[in-house]
Amino acid sequence: MNAVMMRLTCPFCGARELNEFQFHKTAPEPGANPFASVYERVNRTDISQEYWQHVQGCRAWLYVSRNPSTGEVYQVNLLGTQP
Amino acid sequence: MSGRSPRYSAWSLLRGRFSGPGFWRPLWSGRQLQKAYDVVVVGAGGHGLATAYHLARDHGIQRIAVLEKRLVGYGNVGRNTTIVRSNYLLPENHYFYEDALRRWETLSRDLNYNVMYSPRGVLDLALSDGEMVSLARRGNAMRLAGIDAELMDRAGVMKFARELVPAGTRRFDIVGGLLQQRSGTVRHDAVAWGYARAASALGVDIIEDCEVTGLVTTGGVATGVETSQGSVAAGRVVFAVAGHTGAIGTMLGVPLPVETHLLQAMVTEPIKPLINSVLIYVHPHGEVYTLQSDRGGVVMGGFLDGFPSYTREGRWSRLEDVVQSAVALLPQIAGLRILRHWAGTNDMTMDGSFIIDRIRYDNVFLNGGWCYGGFKSIPASGAACAQFVATGTAPDLIRAHTLSRFASGHLLDERGGGPFPVRL
Numbered sequence: 126m127n128a129v130m131m132r133l134t135c136p137f138c139g140a141r142e143l144n145e146f147q148f149h150k151t152a153p154e155p156g157a158n159p160f161a162s163v164y165e166r167v168n169r170t171d172i173s174q175e176y177w178q179h180v181q182g183c184r185a186w187l188y189v190s191r192n193p194s195t196g197e198v199y200q201v202n203l204l205g206t207q208p
Numbered sequence: 209m210s211g212r213s214p215r216y217s218a219w220s221l222l223r224g225r226f227s228g229p230g231f232w233r234p235l236w237s238g239r240q241l242q243k244a245y246d247v248v249v250v251g252a253g254g255h256g257l258a259t260a261y262h263l264a265r266d267h268g269i270q271r272i273a274v275l276e277k278r279l280v281g282y283g284n285v286g287r288n289t290t291i292v293r294s295n296y297l298l299p300e301n302h303y304f305y306e307d308a309l310r311r312w313e314t315l316s317r318d319l320n321y322n323v324m325y326s327p328r329g330v331l332d333l334a335l336s337d338g339e340m341v342s343l344a345r346r347g348n349a350m351r352l353a354g355i356d357a358e359l360m361d362r363a364g365v366m367k368f369a370r371e372l373v374p375a376g377t378r379r380f381d382i383v384g385g386l387l388q389q390r391s392g393t394v395r396h397d398a399v400a401w402g403y404a405r406a407a408s409a410l411g412v413d414i415i416e417d418c419e420v421t422g423l424v425t426t427g428g429v430a431t432g433v434e435t436s437q438g439s440v441a442a443g444r445v446v447f448a449v450a451g452h453t454g455a456i457g458t459m460l461g462v463p464l465p466v467e468t469h470l471l472q473a474m475v476t477e478p479i480k481p482l483i484n485s486v487l488i489y490v491h492p493h494g495e496v497y498t499l500q501s502d503r504g505g506v507v508m509g510g511f512l513d514g515f516p517s518y519t520r521e522g523r524w525s526r527l528e529d530v531v532q533s534a535v536a537l538l539p540q541i542a543g544l545r546i547l548r549h550w551a552g553t554n555d556m557t558m559d560g561s562f563i564i565d566r567i568r569y570d571n572v573f574l575n576g577g578w579c580y581g582g583f584k585s586i587p588a589s590g591a592a593c594a595q596f597v598a599t600g601t602a603p604d605l606i607r608a609h610t611l612s613r614f615a616s617g618h619l620l621d622e623r624g625g626g627p628f629p630v631r632l
Contacts (some may be wrong), residue, residue, distance in 0.1 A: 160614075189572075
């Protein structure tokens with residue numbers, strides 16, 4: 126198990142060191158009202174859906190789903206193309 | 209008092225010397241979980257134990273249980289960098305943390321347990337004129353509230369913090385600093401053990417290895433909790449689960465303005481006395497705070513890892529960043545080896561201030577969202593939270609720290625950074 130998250134796989138640049146990426150926030154629930162999407166966060170310990178940006182690379186916005194309790198990364202998609 | 213450790217004094221030390229084995233007892237007794245309590249506190253960390261202690265001592269509540277998933281002091285009370293201070297900018301925060309600092313000063317006597325409060329001073333450093341202006345602003349806000357703060361120029365800093373002097377080759381020179389002399393450090397594990405011992409002596413049941421898995425409700429009122437050791441009836445429930453507050457929100461179906469981030473700390477091999485105070489330098493891209501433990505190790509910490517995590521395993525780049533910043537500040541420590549390195553989970557709220565409020569039910573209370581202030585606030589949080597739970601009315605010190613402030617716009621945005629816990 127990949128306990129410590131070290132890399133993310135950018136759809137354009139491939140597997141890159143985590144340092145190149147910046148976390149923005151967790152994705153709000155679908156249909157969340159404006160207050161909830163600004164201030165409230167989804168706090169699940171088993172899965173976390175997040176917005177990231179490859180700031181020191183291609184600067185693409187990414188949609189990452191991963192397990193915050195183990196560090197395992199399930200999927201990295203370009204924002205807007207997530208399932 | 210049979211079955212419990214006697215009160216610590218020179219006399220009991222002498223008696224212990226001449227009594228046989230068994231004179232000293234465990235600090236808190238291994239009691240069995242009962243079927244019903246007046247108050248159930250979830251989480252035997254600093255805040256949970258302090259709340260239970262004050263409920264028993266100040267409000268005479270008889271049947272109290274503190275339920276802990278792991279061990280007493282396994283969470284953030286044993287993972288912080290032991291710093292206590294009250295140098296905050298906003299009135300709602302600096303009055304509260306000042307109350308905590310006053311309580312730290314007398315806590316060893318109150319608990320009859322030496323928590324090793326060491327008022328060695330906390331010195332915030334400025335390496336530019338702009339940083340000096342922001343330190344002056346914070347210092348002025350504190351002095352207006354009657355809290356001690358001393359703005360120092362370069363000469364003052366060099367005189368106070370001798371360890372900074374030999375570093376003539378520093379790339380960015382020190383411009384000045386803001387000193388709070390009464391701030392300092394407290395032995396963190398002793399806080400957990402001292403509160404556990406004092407609460408236990410007042411009849412509080414501290415149950416370890418007892419995970420709370422759900423809340424039992426009847427007709428819109430909480431009536432108890434489900435635990436790994438069976439269900440327990442409770443008149444009131446207090447959640448004080450630093451680092452897992454977000455998960456409690458999910459359990460109760462209340463989305464919280466909280467993100468869970470890791471904060472790392474590390475300690476080097478012991479050396480002779482070098483750092484006399486706590487040195488803090490915050491810059492736009494991170495921060496470093498460093499002090500020397502009583503054992504001689506140089507303790508260092510920095511910024512959050514920067515993304516939600518419950519792993520308690522820090523990311524490498526942050527460790528590098530903290531060490532680089534510490535060495536830039538104190539080139540003397542460059543050759544030291546790091547002995548231990550760890551991480552704790554921080555509840556980061558969307559305005560950087562804590563929350564003590566009712567959550568969803570009238571008799572369920574949340575004590576969380578402590579951001580960076582969890583350890584230093586323990587005595588004030590315990591007293592205020594206990595008063596809130598016992599009387600049903602929030603004391604003035606925590607009146608602004610509601611859960612509804614985010615919706616009503618009455619944010620306590622200490623950092624002035626908007627609804628993000630981390631922005632680098």
